[in-house]
Amino acid sequence: MMLEKITILGGKDKDGIPEKIQRLDVRAGEVLAVVGPTGSGKSQLIADVEQYVEEETLTGRSVLIDDQPADKNDNKGLSRYLVAQVSQNMNFVIDMSMEEFLLMHAEVRAIKNPRQTIKDVLSITNELSGEPVSLSVNLTQLSGGQSRALMVADVALISNSPVVLIDEIENAGIDRLQALQILTGQGKIVLVVSHDPTLILLAGKRVIMKNGGMHKVLVTTPEEENISKDLIKIDKKFAHLREQLRNGNSIGAEKLKKEEFTAWPKF
Amino acid sequence: MRFVIVAGTPSSGKTSVMIHTIRHLLKDDLAVAVCKIDCLQTSDDERYGRLGIPVAIGLSDYICPDHFYVANLEEIENWARKQEADLLVLETAGLCHRCAPAVYGCLSICVIDNLIGIDTPKKVGPMLDTADIVVITKGDIVSQAEREVFRYKVAEVNPLARVMDINGLTGQGALSLKNEILKSHDLNEIAGKELKYPMPAAICSYCAGETIIGKSYQMGNVKKVDFGGTE
Ligand SMILES: Nc1nc2c(ncn2[C@@H]2O[C@H](COP(=O)(O)OP(=O)(O)OP(=O)(O)O)[C@@H](O)[C@H]2O)c(=O)[nH]1
Ligand SMILES: [Mg+2]
Ligand SMILES: [Zn+2]
Numbered sequence: 001m002m003l004e005k006i007t008i009l010g011g012k013d014k015d016g017i018p019e020k021i022q023r024l025d026v027r028a029g030e031v032l033a034v035v036g037p038t039g040s041g042k043s044q045l046i047a048d049v050e051q052y053v054e055e056e057t058l059t060g061r062s063v064l065i066d067d068q069p070a071d072k073n074d075n076k077g078l079s080r081y082l083v084a085q086v087s088q089n090m091n092f093v094i095d096m097s098m099e100e101f102l103l104m105h106a107e108v109r110a111i112k113n114p115r116q117t118i119k120d121v122l123s124i125t126n127e128l129s130g131e132p133v134s135l136s137v138n139l140t141q142l143s144g145g146q147s148r149a150l151m152v153a154d155v156a157l158i159s160n161s162p163v164v165l166i167d168e169i170e171n172a173g174i175d176r177l178q179a180l181q182i183l184t185g186q187g188k189i190v191l192v193v194s195h196d197p198t199l200i201l202l203a204g205k206r207v208i209m210k211n212g213g214m215h216k217v218l219v220t221t222p223e224e225e226n227i228s229k230d231l232i233k234i235d236k237k238f239a240h241l242r243e244q245l246r247n248g249n250s251i252g253a254e255k256l257k258k259e260e261f262t263a264w265p266k267f
Numbered sequence: 268m269r270f271v272i273v274a275g276t277p278s279s280g281k282t283s284v285m286i287h288t289i290r291h292l293l294k295d296d297l298a299v300a301v302c303k304i305d306c307l308q309t310s311d312d313e314r315y316g317r318l319g320i321p322v323a324i325g326l327s328d329y330i331c332p333d334h335f336y337v338a339n340l341e342e343i344e345n346w347a348r349k350q351e352a353d354l355l356v357l358e359t360a361g362l363c364h365r366c367a368p369a370v371y372g373c374l375s376i377c378v379i380d381n382l383i384g385i386d387t388p389k390k391v392g393p394m395l396d397t398a399d400i401v402v403i404t405k406g407d408i409v410s411q412a413e414r415e416v417f418r419y420k421v422a423e424v425n426p427l428a429r430v431m432d433i434n435g436l437t438g439q440g441a442l443s444l445k446n447e448i449l450k451s452h453d454l455n456e457i458a459g460k461e462l463k464y465p466m467p468a469a470i471c472s473y474c475a476g477e478t479i480i481g482k483s484y485q486m487g488n489v490k491k492v493d494f495g496g497t498e
Contacts, residue, residue, distance in 0.1 A: 047439050058442075084411045093382055093409050094416075104385075105412045108419040147410070154412045 011060030013213030021214035036209030084159040087167035092139035099135035124153035166192040201228035270454040275378030280404035283435030291445040300352035321350040333366035367393035367464040374451040380405040396425040397463040
């Protein structure tokens with residue numbers, strides 16, 4: 001199932017005052033970052049999108065799918081597969097091998113070529129986490145990073161929902177930039193709650209939450225895009241260092257200093 | 268008065284889900300009364316009590332809690348009518364996977380959580396497949412993939428039920444349940460209504476307090492394991 005865009009129609013903030021932003025469109029292949037201090041209403045916004053079928057949400061927001069209101073009576077239909085979520089709190093709890101479970105999930109989602117698909121899921125998982133696993137591994141034995149990587153890969157290829165909600169995966173030990181690229185590359189609409197500047201600037205736009213309401217929408221400027229590129233370089237370096245340390249290597253002090261200073265001056 | 272029966276496996280989130288749902292109902296100015304059935308002990312009465320609504324508890328003690336539940340439905344109904352409730356919520360103990368408390372004419376809700384394992388929907392059989400509404404909780408802590416597979420397994424057991432995801436901690440999704448409850452019909456009288464699924468028989472010597480093991484201590488309705496006749 002593919003769609004062009006979703007539209008969030010504004011409701012009220014915590015004091016019952018209409019939100020500043022009364023209409024927010026997000027298109028297929030776009031990433032919207034949701035930012036703001038703790039308690040500003042980020043998770044509620046995500047929850048509202050997830051519950052788009054609901055007639056009344058506490059915030060009074062509503063969600064349009066390709067400019068149409070959601071079909072409220074569509075209990076068994078496709079609409080409940082509209083949104084897939086990946087968050088930091090989620091873990092795999094089923095005592096089953098990755099292979100067995102992915103085949104089962106592929107069957108549930110009527111995937112045409114399940115064997116090939118789960119191979120692809122595996123390779124994305126391994127690319128994202130950097131700690132390779134095999135299909136025979138039990139789900140409950142996956143590390144935090146591997147679990148999150150598998151969740152992204154599964155959402156990208158098997159869940160196949162057009163809208164993906166990502167809730168603070170910055171500390172999850174996966175290549176989150178690549179994760180976003182994989183998801184948007186599949187033509188998905190991605191909403192990402194984040195405090196991480198690299199991730200926020202990678203999004204085409206961001207909504208700033210305040211007192212429970214959508215306060216402001218900013219489109220990423222060309223200048224921010226440049227900064228974003230630098231941040232990604234730093235991020236890559238970070239990942240590289242992590243890899244070196246993890247593999248038991250010593251890091252050449254001089255080499256590091258030289259490279260560091262060329263990357264940082266923008267700040 | 269609407270009569271809502273809430274069943275489900277132990278600790279699945281029955282009380283958490285109903286507290287959020289009742290909050291929404293109270294906002295609509297409905298008078299709600301709650302009764303909780305359990306075996307030996309419960310603190311659910313305290314939790315419901317904080318909503319400022321009438322709460323009763325029934326502890327079955329030495330009797331099967333589900334038999335105790337059926338035997339008391341009329342009395343519980345009368346109690347709730349005396350409280351002038353528009354809506355009675357009856358939360359069962361949910362200990363026995365064989366018992367299904369659903370009654371024709373009442374709205375039956377079965378609450379199960381994503382953590383119980385994907386084979387469990389089959390095991391809870393009658394409790395799940397006689398429900399009008401199935402609520403699935405604890406989706407916040409398992410992967411999207413598991414939620415989807417679990418939901419599918421639930422739909423296999425009960426294809427007719429309306430299935431909804433509710434987060435018992437935040438109450439996300441409880442508004443849909445409120446709306447479903449509002450759609451349900453009033454019940455004139457529970458006496459004369461019928462259980463959707465018969466309770467298991469339990470009239471043996473152990474029901475009557477016997478504690479010693481062995482054939483000679485057993486009387487009444489006793490069933491033995493069938494080992495396949497290879498003796
Ligand atoms: N993470 C998470 N925890 C939940 C959710 N729903 C309930 N819980 C927790 O699960 C535990 C049991 O919840 P209860 O609402 O007491 O469950 P219950 O089914 O009424 O339990 P009994 O009446 O004792 O059988 C509590 O610690 C809840 O906080 C949920 O959706 N997510
Ligand atoms: Mg309870
Ligand atoms: Zn029983």
